[in-house]
Amino acid sequence: MAYQTPDKESGSDPKNQTRLYNPYKDLEVPIRNLYHLPTSPEYLFVEEARRKRRSWGENLTFYTGCGYLAGAVGGAGAGLVDGVRSFESGDTAKLRINRVLNSSGHAGRAWGNRIGIIGLLYAGIESGIVAVRDTDDVWNSVAAGLGTGALYRAARGVRSAAVAGAVGGVVVGVAVTAKQALKRYVPI
Template identity: 65%
Template sequence: MAYARDPNSDENDSNRRLYNPYQDLQVPTKMLYKLPTSPEFLFPEESRAQRRSWGENLTYYTGIGYLAGSSAGAAKGFKSGIKSIEATDTMKLRINRILNGSGHTGRQIGNRCGIIGLLYAGLESGVVHFRDSDDVISSLVAGLGTGVLYKAASGPRSAAVGGAIGGVLVGLAIAGKQALKRYVPI
């Protein structure tokens, strides 16, 4: 236990001392919290790879897609829930309409965006594996393929439009990332 020092007391008072949890350890406490600035790898092969593994990529894009879609869907459902409120509704019924609208629309759009993220991550990892190159072309091909696969059940015309939309969205994302790297100092 730490005792507060009395300013009028003698420094050599033998029955009082400050508690130091590191006094019996042979650890340099100054170096205890200096963490490395670069990632630490178990195997040297891991340090040469400059991208996430396919499993990490799959989890990342699926999770980000579901989270973003659920948030946007919840906002859209909130808006539709507020529009569906009638003048004769009680407060409990109004809250219920809003929550039901938010939850239902949030789940629907979140699942759709999660599937799109899953398709994109799988296609991107496959294209990178077969081309043995992680560049802009791999991302664009994965975006085109994702749009085509997502809309394939609606017919060839819808699949072509979906592929074009997927390619354009990935192109915009790549251009935005390059602009952020260039113009936003970190």
């Protein structure tokens, strides 16, 4: 009876009109409502939602990973240039490719490890300073840069550590200032 179509003669009688059975009648939910997800991050605990910065572990992973990746890419580029410069006139194409790949891999690993360690030191020192001072401001970053430079070059002597610390503090200060200027003047 549900599959009956109304006749033209019985179309005028509202009692005899039937409609086709639709098994999907109650499932017609608009797709935009089905996948309407919140844009803000979701947190399990209220304490996590109140936090305005990454945790020390997230910071450590982020800075170390970004440093290693940037160092590996930069080192591979420098190794590529060194490999191309070391070409000799009698080299075959296979030997030239081998030189480029070897020098790129060697320099990429070395630079990646160095800059990854710098990122690890910076993240650890910055997280420690934030925990001790219980505030998050620009001076934490500058002090972490100063400490990172000094600690990274500490094995070469006091003078080298002092110079590297000053350079690290200045570099981080410039980076933080540039970041704040970009936030203020560049609409993103």
